[in-house]
Ligand code: NAD
């Protein structure tokens with residue numbers, strides 16, 4: 557089992573995973589990616605070659621998917637429309653890629669009898685109160701809030717049903733908020749870092765009291781690889797690194813690390829339906845597969861991420877003006 561098909565491998569987490577797999581294993585990798593606005597081949601260019609090839613295509617293209625499926629041993633499925641704000645403005649691509657695209661992949665995987673790993677999000681569980689002592693576990697009921705999270709929840713349920721009804725050899729993982737290199741600048745942390753680098757004040761939705769549970773993308777990758785290699789078929793694993801922070805705290809860490817006054821940000825229009833808090837209990841993954849995160853110091857991880865965006869301006873600079881224009885038109 558050493559041929560891996562990685563969908564969405566030119567996106568943020570997918571590209572970090574491609575680097576992780578090439579650097580830490582002997583898998584031969586095929587990346588399937590449609591290169592939407594969120595995909596960037598430059599993120600994996602340095603590893604393409606003997607052990608990694610790139611195929612430009614859509615996960616909804618069943619002929620292409622069938623052809624790639626027959627030449628692989630395991631599929632790791634990252635491809636998705638991933639941004640909540642976009643899903644509020646135009647949900648259609650989320651239904652097409654996250655639901656119908658996942659359906660196309662699992663139909664093909666079951667026909668070919670291939671091992672499948674589905675990447676999902678903690679947002680399928682809805683949100684928690686700020687003072688709730690409980691965190692999400694594998695048995696928390698599904699209760700998604702946004703068009704994005706409801707399409708991810710739908711895809712999870714499809715995968716689970718294919719395991720039970722058709723014996724699909726699949727595992728699932730639901731992870732909390734990722735940060736690190738190669739993240740699109742529409743997302744919270746890279747938006748604020750590139751704002752400061754562009755002379756724009758960071759923008760915080762609503763009160764800034766919303767809490768996210770941050771994990772470095774490389775820790776997400778190491779967890780996924782463990783699940784792919786040692787996870788039990790049919791099981792779901794929650795991935796998290798005990799990194800709860802309010803949005804206000806995150807912006808202050810970024811401003812401080814970039815030598816700016818920690819109050820030089822603006823409050824802007826809140827997100828409709830904005831989830832209040834996510835928090836993951838990853839005990840199952842830690843106990844049953846002996847996984848631990850490496851990036852346990854958030855401030856150090858943020859400094860490394862700031863350094864990456866500072867040294868790789870050509871990777872993001874062309875998109876900055878249009879991303880900010882879109883946000884401005886929404887009052888954000
Ligand atoms: P991203 O938006 O950065 O990347 C998505 C990638 O998928 C892009 O390269 C894009 O071109 C590709 N893609 C989109 N539609 C496609 C299609 N129809 N066919 C082929 N390729 C297509 O997303 P991300 O943040 O890297 O998220 C990756 C996965 O991880 C998603 O499934 C997401 O739900 C999940 N996830 C993300 C986070 C997070 O914090 N970003 C946390 C937990 C789970």
Ligand code: DAU
Nearest residue numbers: 638639640677678679732733742743744759760761766803
């Ligand atoms: O929890 C996992 C999820 O994390 C993934 O499934 C999603 O794909 C990923 O995008 C992320 O979703 P969020 O909506 O939590 O991430 P986002 O980066 O869009 O926003 C993080 C928080 O910051 C959220 O509370 C909204 C807020 N925010 C966001 C932006 C872009 C701001 O305050 N200001 C901003 O400019």
